[in-house]
Amino acid sequence: MKPTNNHINYIELKAHDLELTKTFYTKAFNWTFTDYGPNYTAFSESGLEGGFEKTTDTIVNGVLVVLYHKDLEVIKQKVIAANGKISVDTFSFPGGSRFQFLDPSGNELAVWCPE
Structure with missing residues (x-):
């Protein structure tokens, strides 16, 4: 399915x-995984693609909803203009770039693009 601007595209936990997480979701739900280094694994076959990021922090709200937009700079300015706060500035990763933001209630989401 082709990514669509402003739609939920990915979910990150x-x-x-x-390894324990991958074993659980593989056995319980038949998800498949692709590792991207020692601290990240992506999952598929779940209805919506996503990934798990390794952390040593206490997990309070372990879900990061990731939206898609073809132009990160345009959507970043719209987020700021709508009173969102950038929590993680734009960075590159294998497969694209993204930034994270807080909505007015403090929920953290991200927006990515493949460039």
């Missing part, structure tokens, strides 16, 4: 043990 936290995990303390990636």
Whole structure:
């Protein structure tokens, strides 16, 4: 399915043990995984693609909803203009770039693009 601007495109969760997490979701739900280094694994076959990021922090709200937009700079300015706060500035990763923001209630989301 082609990514669509402003739609939820990906969901990211936290995990303390990636191998244990992968084993659980594989056995329980038949998800498949692709590792991107020692601290990240992406999942598919779940209805919506996503990933798990390894953390040693206490997991309070371990879900990061990731939106898609073809132009990060345009959507970043719209987020700021709508009183959102940038929590993680734009950075690159294998496969694209993204930034994270807080909405007025303090929920953290991200926006990514493949460039």
